[in-house]
Amino acid sequence: MNRNQVLLLSGALTGTAAVGYAQMSGYSAADLLRTSSGRSFIQVLNFLEQNYLYEVDRDAVMRGAIQGALGALDDEFTYYEEPADNEIDAANLEGEFYGIGVVLEGDRSGKGVRVGTVYQGGAASAAGVRMGDVFLEVDGKDVRSTSTNDLVKLVRGKPGTPVTVTFSRSGTPYTVTMKRKAVSNVSVETAVLDGSVGYIALTSFYNKRASEQFRAAVQEMKARGVTHLILDLRDNGGGLLNAGVDVADQFMQKGPIVSLQQKDGRSRLYGEAGASAGDYQGKLVVLVNRNSASASEVVSGALQDVKRATVIGEKTFGKGVAQAVLNTADGGRAAIVNSEWVTPNGRHINKEGILPDILVKDTRFPIPLNFAGSGVKPGTELTLVVDGQEVKAKADSDGVFRYIGDYPHRERSAVQGQATVDLESDRQLRAALEYFRTGSVSKDLQMTAEEAKKERESAHEKDGEETQELPQPAPGQSAPPPAPAPTQP
Numbered sequence: 001m002n003r004n005q006v007l008l009l010s011g012a013l014t015g016t017a018a019v020g021y022a023q024m025s026g027y028s029a030a031d032l033l034r035t036s037s038g039r040s041f042i043q044v045l046n047f048l049e050q051n052y053l054y055e056v057d058r059d060a061v062m063r064g065a066i067q068g069a070l071g072a073l074d075d076e077f078t079y080y081e082e083p084a085d086n087e088i089d090a091a092n093l094e095g096e097f098y099g100i101g102v103v104l105e106g107d108r109s110g111k112g113v114r115v116g117t118v119y120q121g122g123a124a125s126a127a128g129v130r131m132g133d134v135f136l137e138v139d140g141k142d143v144r145s146t147s148t149n150d151l152v153k154l155v156r157g158k159p160g161t162p163v164t165v166t167f168s169r170s171g172t173p174y175t176v177t178m179k180r181k182a183v184s185n186v187s188v189e190t191a192v193l194d195g196s197v198g199y200i201a202l203t204s205f206y207n208k209r210a211s212e213q214f215r216a217a218v219q220e221m222k223a224r225g226v227t228h229l230i231l232d233l234r235d236n237g238g239g240l241l242n243a244g245v246d247v248a249d250q251f252m253q254k255g256p257i258v259s260l261q262q263k264d265g266r267s268r269l270y271g272e273a274g275a276s277a278g279d280y281q282g283k284l285v286v287l288v289n290r291n292s293a294s295a296s297e298v299v300s301g302a303l304q305d306v307k308r309a310t311v312i313g314e315k316t317f318g319k320g321v322a323q324a325v326l327n328t329a330d331g332g333r334a335a336i337v338n339s340e341w342v343t344p345n346g347r348h349i350n351k352e353g354i355l356p357d358i359l360v361k362d363t364r365f366p367i368p369l370n371f372a373g374s375g376v377k378p379g380t381e382l383t384l385v386v387d388g389q390e391v392k393a394k395a396d397s398d399g400v401f402r403y404i405g406d407y408p409h410r411e412r413s414a415v416q417g418q419a420t421v422d423l424e425s426d427r428q429l430r431a432a433l434e435y436f437r438t439g440s441v442s443k444d445l446q447m448t449a450e451e452a453k454k455e456r457e458s459a460h461e462k463d464g465e466e467t468q469e470l471p472q473p474a475p476g477q478s479a480p481p482p483a484p485a486p487t488q489p
Helices: 013-022 029-033 036-051 058-071 083-094 148-155 210-223 241-249 295-305 427-438 449-457
Strands: 079-081 096-099 102-106 113-118 134-138 162-169 172-179 181-184 188-192 197-202 228-232 254-261 267-274 283-288 310-313 321-327 333-342 370-373 381-386 389-394 401-404
Touching: 029 036, 036 058, 058 079, 058 333, 079 083, 083 096, 083 148, 102 148, 113 134, 134 148, 148 162, 188 210, 197 210, 197 427, 210 241, 228 427, 241 254, 241 267, 241 295, 254 295, 283 295, 283 427, 295 310, 310 427, 389 401
Parallel strands: 197 228, 228 283, 283 310
Antiparallel strands: 079 333, 096 181, 102 113, 134 162, 162 172, 188 197, 254 267, 254 333, 321 333, 370 401, 381 389
């Protein structure tokens, strides 16, 4: 593989920052005074300090200024992450942290958190915590309205330190004290399906151990006699680009994987495949959906270009840019879009996405019923009949009523790295198995002609995530919003 461009994408952060500084003359206090906008900035800060009614949190003001500066670029992938959030993401990136060993799931509003999965061997498992338990308090702090990200900050901590959590189970509260233990960030899940068909789900590239874990999974498949392999990149929002290159390289014998194009317009090779004894050379299908982004698109785009795999699913997200990173003096992190990546055949997929070879809808998590309205008396109870079933909603003090149905719970194995699949609900997975058996996918599994037409014409509608050696921005939401991403504390 070519690693001549490591300073831009997968090298040390200090090197990346140095490249950024080499491309600009720099800013200083003196530079600010030379422009009217700079002098205005200092004027406002002084005016605030001298006249604001309340005490000024200078750190908060400065961080807000950084966010405002980057936000003025109107670029969703150029951002500043505050120190507390950066600390969590840095632990995720390293692949290990200290917590209680559960997966957290938030509700659709982002408030209120429940236990999605309890991993065997973790502190929560030993304490009797179960899937579906709802967090009420952490060390005496009420967390019933706390976001998932903020709850992670409370639950994680130093190894061996205690954390006391009050949960609710079926409406009954209970309290347990647990000692934080090491939790591995496992990004790869495996299974062997029908006959000799292997299945590897890669959930994130934002993990320095992802390449190592994936390589071990491929060797496991080969050892178990797998001759047909399904690579599942659905809902994988990306991460480290070098990890994406490593994954693609395990299926390719030679040729470019991805190139980078900066503002000078020149494309420079970043990743190139080379033959290795550990490579998998059997039949390959890649599954993607609308949430497959960035590094996932690097892999699926390269394998599609060189006709190494058949891509099945939905049009991918379309994030074809990468960021350079600067670790800031306050412990935060700034990410700046600095290049666009290009597939082996020269495709630019930013805001376009990868169109699968065979279009099949992701049917695992159907969008639940939701509605809202107003204009009734406060406290009015409404009953709607939908498909023969009654749905109830109650108006608030302003006469506003709303109903938001629950998203189906995603089943995960209590054993990290062990995949859980549901062929009955998963049309794309059934399509992959059928393709291996017959060489084609039946019309009843594929999108209709109308759906396929919309898919080809669909515009970029959602936020995505991708990064080089840095954390990703929080995924945005479209209407209706997706189920909140689970988090491990």
